[in-house]
Structures are given as structure tokens and as C-alpha cells.
Amino acid sequence: MKTSIQKAQASDIQHLAKIHQLTFIRQKDSYQWILSTFSAYPRYICYVLKCDEHISGYIFWAQKSGFRPEVILELDQMAIHPEFQRKGLSKRLIEESLILLQEELMQNQQSIKNILVNTSYDNFAKKIYEDVLAAKEVAIIADLFRLPEVCLKSDRQDLKFLDVES
Numbered sequence: 001m002k003t004s005i006q007k008a009q010a011s012d013i014q015h016l017a018k019i020h021q022l023t024f025i026r027q028k029d030s031y032q033w034i035l036s037t038f039s040a041y042p043r044y045i046c047y048v049l050k051c052d053e054h055i056s057g058y059i060f061w062a063q064k065s066g067f068r069p070e071v072i073l074e075l076d077q078m079a080i081h082p083e084f085q086r087k088g089l090s091k092r093l094i095e096e097s098l099i100l101l102q103e104e105l106m107q108n109q110q111s112i113k114n115i116l117v118n119t120s121y122d123n124f125a126k127k128i129y130e131d132v133l134a135a136k137e138v139a140i141i142a143d144l145f146r147l148p149e150v151c152l153k154s155d156r157q158d159l160k161f162l163d164v165e166s
Helices: 010-023 031-039 091-107 127-132
Strands: 002-007 044-052 054-063 069-081 111-120 136-141 151-157
Touching: 002 091, 002 111, 010 031, 010 054, 010 069, 031 044, 044 091, 054 091, 054 127, 069 091, 069 127, 091 127, 111 127, 127 136
Parallel strands: 069 111
Antiparallel strands: 002 044, 044 054, 054 069, 111 151, 136 151
């Protein structure tokens, strides 16, 4: 299986909405959610995972609290099509999209300072975020959604795969 990560295009929105619908089954109106988030560029930046030229996943990164020289990023949402889950693609999507995003930020004289991610306390992705982003739990919010929400934070210097700066 040949895989690649690239910046999402407007023509990808239908595919992203289908993946969202299959992955986040309790949410509604996947198309509107994806369209509105995608349309908030450059506040939100989306990358797609392609497997054999078919969109198989996506990730939304968000710049927090304005456009700053040192960016606080949030991994806002990530989804892998159910047929492609449990193949190590989440790790690849996070790492490679973050490298591409870092390159884009550098063109705007910006750098990554920290990365935030929130997830349900029982979400299996929590372990992925801890492993790939070296993210550490900094807070738990009870009664936000159906289960407690865990807030994780990663410092830029902990991300060795980002040491590809030009």
C-alpha cells in the first residue's frame, strides 16, 4: 500500500465528510462540520492521508489565540477511515502533517512552541498522542462530554522528528 500525506484541497471535502461520518458516529451533519472547519484556513489547516491515491484519513491543526511568532497548535481532529485503522497510519499522519505544517509556518516567520490535544479519557488515541507527540496529561475536565476529557500538552523540543528545520 502506497501512502502519502498532503495538504487538503476543497475537492477533498466530500471524502473527509464521509470519513468523519464513519468515525464520529454520534455527531451529525459531517459535511457542514468539515466544510466550516476547512473554510477557516489559515486558523485551521487540514492534511489528508492517501492510501493508494484514495483519501483514507485527515487531520485538522488549529492555531490557538491568534497568529503569533511562536504558535500554540492544537490537534483539533483526526480521523482514519475504519478500513485503514490499526495499521500505524495515525502516527504517520501526525508526524508527516506536522512536518509539512512546520514548513508552512516557517514561511510566515512562525515556529511551533507547544501542541495541545484533548480527547476522551477512554479514547485509544490518547496513547498515540502520548507516544507520538510526547504529550503529557495536564488537566481533566469532568462532565464536558459523555466521559471526562483529558487535556494533553507537548513541548516543541520534545518532538525529535521536527528537527528537519531548514
